[in-house]
């Protein structure tokens with residue numbers, strides 16, 4: 001079944017043949033750039049986020065991720081440090097100079113995001129159309145993650161929702177979809193990368209952490225993502241994965257991130273990318 005491309009106006013490559021290249025605090029996303037976003041699942045303390053930010057920056061990360069508002073399956077699980085976590089992220093940005101990426105769950109929190117460089121819409125909110133429309137009225141770049149059970153058609157229509165309100169700075173993220181397979185947390189749909197690159201001019205990055213749920217799979221899926229044509233990666237890195245408050249099983253150590261980053265730099269030329 002093919003994509004119904006007529007449904008996409010702003011998203012479509014037909015109406016915008018060149019790749020969209022975003023400049024976010026001096027970091028380029030899209031085109032021949034390969035952007036590395038790294039950091040913990042959740043901001044846990046000021047020391048934790050600054051320590052990880054320093055480490056991933058030294059290893060070549062271009063941006064820092066970290067959740068302050070966490071969508072958790074259980075209401076009793078750690079929900080994030082919220083406003084305090086946002087302050088710690090800002091401090092990590094100030095100390096390292098890395099632009100920051102963090103998830104919004106409620107549009108009423110938007111005023112807390114003024115220092116945020118990319119607002120993430122998590123998989124669970126991919127079809128929260130009212131949220132998408134509100135974000136379409138902001139001037140912030142949006143990282144839109146594919147929903148757990150959403151088709152590529154639906155994924156691109158959600159990007160269209162944001163763009164239809166005037167915000168053209170959208171980055172797509174493939175983060176795995178739910179299938180019958182239970183060994184991995186989700187199934188990484190890498191074949192969507194060339195399909196999406198053909199259909200749209202928007203950058204698309206891969207999240208090898210949530211898509212596999214298994215730390216040792218992050219490295220091979222990162223290399224495969226570059227080979228598939230992705231514009232970058234968003235990777236969960238934690239200083240102490242065993243004691244992480246969220247997603248420890250899929251979190252890699254800063255030393256492991258360093259190995260991945262170096263290998264990707266070595267691969268980049270072959271795949272027409274600059275790291």
Ligand code: PEP
Pocket residue numbers: 041067071121122123124145175207210
């Ligand atoms: C996350 O990035 O921490 C996250 C919750 O991701 P997703 O929405 O893809 O599950």
Ligand code: MN
Pocket residue numbers: 041042210236246247
């Ligand atoms: Mn996570």
